[in-house]
Amino acid sequence: MTDELSTEPELEPELEPERYELHAGPAFHFDIARRDFFKTAGGGVFIALALRGSLAQESGGGQRRGQGGGMPKEIGAWLHIAEDGAVTVYTGKVEVGQNIRTSLAQVVAEELRVPMASIKMVMGDTDVTPYDAGTFGSLTTRMMSPQLRKAAAAAREVLIDFAAERGKVERGELVVADGRITHAATRQSFSFGSLTHGQRVTKVISDSVVTTPADQWKIAGKSALKVNARDIVTGKHQYASDIKRPGLLYGKVLRPSTLNATLASVDLRDAEKLPGVTVVRDGDFVGVAAASENSAAKAVNDIHAEWKTAPHPPSRDLFDYLRKNPAQSQRPEGRAAFTAGSIEAGLAAGEHKLQQSYTIAYIAHIPLEPRAAVAEWNDGKLTVWTGTQRPFGVRSELAQAFHIAEDKVRVLVPDTGSGYGGKHTGEAAIEAARIAKSAGKPVKVVWTREEEFNWAYFRPAGVIDVSSAVSGEGKITAWEFHNFNSGEAGIRTLYEIPNQKIQFHPTRTPLRQGSYRALAATANHFARESHMDELARLVNMDPLEFRLKNLKDERLRAVLQATAKRFGWGKTKPAPGHGFGIAGGFEKGGYVAMCADVAVDRATASVKIARVVASFECGTIINPDQLKNQIEGSVVMGIGGALFESIEFEDGRLLNGKLSRYRVPRFSDAPSIEVVLLDRKDLASAGAGETPIAGLAPAVGNAIFDAIGVRARSLPMRLEKPIARSTRG
Amino acid sequence: MPNVFELIINSTKRKVDVDSDRSLLSVLRDDLDLTGSKYGCGEGQCGACTVLIDGKAIRSCITTVGSAAGKRITTIEGLEQHGRLHPVQQAFIDADAMQCGYCTTGMIVSAAALLAKNSDPNTEEIIRHMEGNVCRCGTYPRIVAAIHKAAKAKA
Incomplete structure (x- = not known):
C-alpha cells in the first residue's frame, strides 16, 4: 500500500487503486511538440521549469500509469513575458470550479510583483501547455503552485539582470514592484515590457529556485475574487458545451438497452432516409449527425436495434455481491495488508470488543455540465474542445481510438462545469470525433443528464468490516479494517493503535466505477469515525476525549480541538430532538474535523x-x-452522499437515473456552516478541494446517534420510520 | 414542420425558422447563440436554463419555442444594461458565490425574478424561491448571501 504519510511533496504519488477509470485507460504519451513551441513563440522571456531529474530525459515520453512507475516527469510549467510586458502562464491543469485559475495567478503575481489582473493563464490546451497527468488528487496546489512560483521567481531574477545591465547599477539595489523594476538612487525605473523588448531569452531552470517565504506574501495568502467571475455572471464564458464552429452539426449516439447489453443487429434504413442526417456505424458504435439536436435525437429514435442482454445483479443484493466476488487482482501481487503488532493479541488484550460492518452506495457525480465535446478534423488533424480533468489523457484516448499520432490531436479544455473526479475520461470527445469524421463537418455531442447517469462512471460502492478492541480506560488495543471495493484512500488510521491490520480488497463490480472527489476517503472515514464513536460510547467516554486519548498526531489534534472549541463541544447541550457529532481525519495533505448539530424528526425519520x-x-x-468556499462546498455536496444519494438498479437498468428521481442537496438542505482555517505558514500548501468532504458523513452519523440512539452504518444514512420512542433520546 | 416565430428576446425582435416543438433552450443556445442559459437536466429540475418570460422565471428546457412566441423573454445576456451589471450579477461577484459557475446564470436569473417581486426577501423566502436551482459545487450559503447583498444594493 502507498504510504499516505509521505513527507516528500515533490514526488507525485502513485495512483490510488480506486481510480478504476484511469487504470482502464490508455497510458502512453510522447511529448513531442514542446521544444517546437519554444522555437516559434516569438520574443520576450521564456522560463520553463524542469522537474527534478528530468533534465536528462530529453527525449520525453512517459511510463505506464498505475504500475508503480509514477507519472511522466519533464517540464512542469512555463511562463512567458512578452515584449510588451504581458505575462502568460501555461499549465496543463484545468479549472473545474476549484478556483485554481485564480490561486495559481496569485502565486505568479506574488513572485513577479505584478498585479494579478496582468496575468493571463493558459490552461489545459495540449498544443501549448506542458504535459500534465490530470487535475485530480488535490495536486494542483501541492505540485503546480510551487512549480509556477519557481518559474515566476526565476523570471523576476532574469528581469532584474536586464535592469541592472540597462541601468548600469548593482542588481542588489533594484526593487521590483507593480510590474516595474526601480533603482531609487539613480531614479531609474523600467517596466517589464521595456526590459523584455527586443529580448529573446529561453531559460530552463531546475526546481532549486528560491521563492518568497509565505510570511512575506503580499498577494498570495490573501483572499482574491475569482479572476473570470464577470464572464461567468454575464454568461459570456464559453464552456465546452457552448462552443460553436462554422458548419457545426449536432451528434447523438445510440445507447444500449441495458447497462451490459451488446449490439446484436441494427437497421439504419429509416434513419438514413431522413434529410440532412448522417448515420455512422463503426463496430458497436452507432451515431448520427444532424443540423439540430432535436433532429439528431429523432434520427436515433428511427434506428431499430436488437440487443443481447445478460443477467445483471440488482442493487438490493449489491453488498452481498461485493463480498462474494473478489476481483482478479489488478496487480499480480494483490493488495497487501498494512499490519502492525498482532491483531489476535490486541483483541485478547481489550476489555470490550466491537465488530461492525458499514456499507457505501454507488453515487453519481452529476457535474451540472454533462460530458460535452466539439470535434473537428482539418487535414488529418483532430481538434476537440471538451470538459475533462485530463486533457492529455483524452488526447491519448483520441490518438488511440483513431490510430493517429498524438501530435495530430489537440484537446482544449475551457473552464469546465465541474467534474468532482467524474470527468477523467473522453467518451464525448471520442463520440464527437467519430461522427465528425464521417460527417465531414464539426460535430458537437452533449450528453443528456440520463446519458450522464447511465454511461459515465460512479463512485465505487463498498462494504467495510471493522473489528476492534478497547481497554476499560479507553485505549484502543486492536484495529482490523477491511474495505471491499470502495478503495484505499484514507484507509489508514492516525490513531495510536499497537495492533492493526488494514486491507483493501478489490472486487468485481456490477457498475462502471471510478474516481470521485476524495475517493474512498469518504467511505473509510465514515466507517472509521463512526466506529470510533461506537467505541467511545462503549467505554462511556466523550467522543472527543476518546479520540484525543488515542491520538498523538498534532495536526489532527489541532483541527479536532479547533472545531470543538468553535462549536462549543462539551459546553452546550443539544436542543430537544437534536444531537451533536464529531469526526476528523487526514487525507491528501489536509487535516479536517467537523462538528455537526443534527435534528431528527421521529415521525418522518427525516x-x-x-x-x-x-x-x-x-x-x-x-x-x-x-x-473557505471549497470547504463549504464540500459540506454541502457531502450531504448528498451522507443522507440521500444512492444509485439503484435492477435487470441492468438504473431505477433512478435522472434528476427528478435522484435527490441532490438543495438550498434548504444547506446548514449554517462555520469554517475555521488553520494557517500553517511553516508548512507547504496542500490541496483542499477534496479532503473536507470526508468529514461530513461521520460527523452527521454520530450526531444522529446522539439524537435518537440509532446507529446508521450505511451511506446514505436513511432512517426507518417511525423511529421508536423507546430508543434513547 | 418548420415554423417561423417571432421571439422578443432582451427587448429585440428575433425571427427564427424552427420546429415549434423544440425547446426554447435549444433555440436560444443553438440558433441564436445565447449560450448563457445552460442545459443541466432537461426536465426542469436544476434551473440552469432559467429565463424570464414576461418577468416570470421559467425553465426554458421544458418550454417549447412555440409557446414562447410573442412573449417578452429575458436571458442572462439581457440583464446587463449599458455595460452596468444587474445588482444580482454584481453581488454574485462580490460574494464569490460560485465555483465552476455553470449554475450561476440560472441562479442569477431566478434571483432577479425574486427581487423584482419582493425587493427585500428574508432568508426563508430566498430559499423557497431558489429551491429549484441546483448548485452541485454547494455554494448555496454564498448565493443566499449574494441575494441579500443585491437586495440591499437595489434599495
Missing part, C-alpha cells in the same frame, strides 16, 4: 443538519476565502 463547524488545515493558505 434528518436536518442544522449547523456544521468545519476546521481545516492544509499548510500555508494561498487564498483564504476560496479555501
Whole structure:
C-alpha cells in the first residue's frame, strides 16, 4: 500500500487503486511538440521549469500509469513575458470550479510583483501547455503552485539582470514592484515590457529556485475574487458545451438497452432516409449527425436495434455481491495488508470488543455540465474542445481510438462545469470525433443528464468490516479494517493503535466505477469515525476525549480541538430532538474535523443538519476565502452522499437515473456552516478541494446517534420510520 | 414542420425558422447563440436554463419555442444594461458565490425574478424561491448571501 504519510511533496504519488477509470485507460504519451513551441513563440522571456531529474530525459515520453512507475516527469510549467510586458502562464491543469485559475495567478503575481489582473493563464490546451497527468488528487496546489512560483521567481531574477545591465547599477539595489523594476538612487525605473523588448531569452531552470517565504506574501495568502467571475455572471464564458464552429452539426449516439447489453443487429434504413442526417456505424458504435439536436435525437429514435442482454445483479443484493466476488487482482501481487503488532493479541488484550460492518452506495457525480465535446478534423488533424480533468489523457484516448499520432490531436479544455473526479475520461470527445469524421463537418455531442447517469462512471460502492478492541480506560488495543471495493484512500488510521491490520480488497463490480472527489476517503472515514464513536460510547467516554486519548498526531489534534472549541463541544447541550457529532481525519495533505448539530424528526425519520463547524488545515493558505468556499462546498455536496444519494438498479437498468428521481442537496438542505482555517505558514500548501468532504458523513452519523440512539452504518444514512420512542433520546 | 416565430428576446425582435416543438433552450443556445442559459437536466429540475418570460422565471428546457412566441423573454445576456451589471450579477461577484459557475446564470436569473417581486426577501423566502436551482459545487450559503447583498444594493 502507498504510504499516505509521505513527507516528500515533490514526488507525485502513485495512483490510488480506486481510480478504476484511469487504470482502464490508455497510458502512453510522447511529448513531442514542446521544444517546437519554444522555437516559434516569438520574443520576450521564456522560463520553463524542469522537474527534478528530468533534465536528462530529453527525449520525453512517459511510463505506464498505475504500475508503480509514477507519472511522466519533464517540464512542469512555463511562463512567458512578452515584449510588451504581458505575462502568460501555461499549465496543463484545468479549472473545474476549484478556483485554481485564480490561486495559481496569485502565486505568479506574488513572485513577479505584478498585479494579478496582468496575468493571463493558459490552461489545459495540449498544443501549448506542458504535459500534465490530470487535475485530480488535490495536486494542483501541492505540485503546480510551487512549480509556477519557481518559474515566476526565476523570471523576476532574469528581469532584474536586464535592469541592472540597462541601468548600469548593482542588481542588489533594484526593487521590483507593480510590474516595474526601480533603482531609487539613480531614479531609474523600467517596466517589464521595456526590459523584455527586443529580448529573446529561453531559460530552463531546475526546481532549486528560491521563492518568497509565505510570511512575506503580499498577494498570495490573501483572499482574491475569482479572476473570470464577470464572464461567468454575464454568461459570456464559453464552456465546452457552448462552443460553436462554422458548419457545426449536432451528434447523438445510440445507447444500449441495458447497462451490459451488446449490439446484436441494427437497421439504419429509416434513419438514413431522413434529410440532412448522417448515420455512422463503426463496430458497436452507432451515431448520427444532424443540423439540430432535436433532429439528431429523432434520427436515433428511427434506428431499430436488437440487443443481447445478460443477467445483471440488482442493487438490493449489491453488498452481498461485493463480498462474494473478489476481483482478479489488478496487480499480480494483490493488495497487501498494512499490519502492525498482532491483531489476535490486541483483541485478547481489550476489555470490550466491537465488530461492525458499514456499507457505501454507488453515487453519481452529476457535474451540472454533462460530458460535452466539439470535434473537428482539418487535414488529418483532430481538434476537440471538451470538459475533462485530463486533457492529455483524452488526447491519448483520441490518438488511440483513431490510430493517429498524438501530435495530430489537440484537446482544449475551457473552464469546465465541474467534474468532482467524474470527468477523467473522453467518451464525448471520442463520440464527437467519430461522427465528425464521417460527417465531414464539426460535430458537437452533449450528453443528456440520463446519458450522464447511465454511461459515465460512479463512485465505487463498498462494504467495510471493522473489528476492534478497547481497554476499560479507553485505549484502543486492536484495529482490523477491511474495505471491499470502495478503495484505499484514507484507509489508514492516525490513531495510536499497537495492533492493526488494514486491507483493501478489490472486487468485481456490477457498475462502471471510478474516481470521485476524495475517493474512498469518504467511505473509510465514515466507517472509521463512526466506529470510533461506537467505541467511545462503549467505554462511556466523550467522543472527543476518546479520540484525543488515542491520538498523538498534532495536526489532527489541532483541527479536532479547533472545531470543538468553535462549536462549543462539551459546553452546550443539544436542543430537544437534536444531537451533536464529531469526526476528523487526514487525507491528501489536509487535516479536517467537523462538528455537526443534527435534528431528527421521529415521525418522518427525516434528518436536518442544522449547523456544521468545519476546521481545516492544509499548510500555508494561498487564498483564504476560496479555501473557505471549497470547504463549504464540500459540506454541502457531502450531504448528498451522507443522507440521500444512492444509485439503484435492477435487470441492468438504473431505477433512478435522472434528476427528478435522484435527490441532490438543495438550498434548504444547506446548514449554517462555520469554517475555521488553520494557517500553517511553516508548512507547504496542500490541496483542499477534496479532503473536507470526508468529514461530513461521520460527523452527521454520530450526531444522529446522539439524537435518537440509532446507529446508521450505511451511506446514505436513511432512517426507518417511525423511529421508536423507546430508543434513547 | 418548420415554423417561423417571432421571439422578443432582451427587448429585440428575433425571427427564427424552427420546429415549434423544440425547446426554447435549444433555440436560444443553438440558433441564436445565447449560450448563457445552460442545459443541466432537461426536465426542469436544476434551473440552469432559467429565463424570464414576461418577468416570470421559467425553465426554458421544458418550454417549447412555440409557446414562447410573442412573449417578452429575458436571458442572462439581457440583464446587463449599458455595460452596468444587474445588482444580482454584481453581488454574485462580490460574494464569490460560485465555483465552476455553470449554475450561476440560472441562479442569477431566478434571483432577479425574486427581487423584482419582493425587493427585500428574508432568508426563508430566498430559499423557497431558489429551491429549484441546483448548485452541485454547494455554494448555496454564498448565493443566499449574494441575494441579500443585491437586495440591499437595489434599495
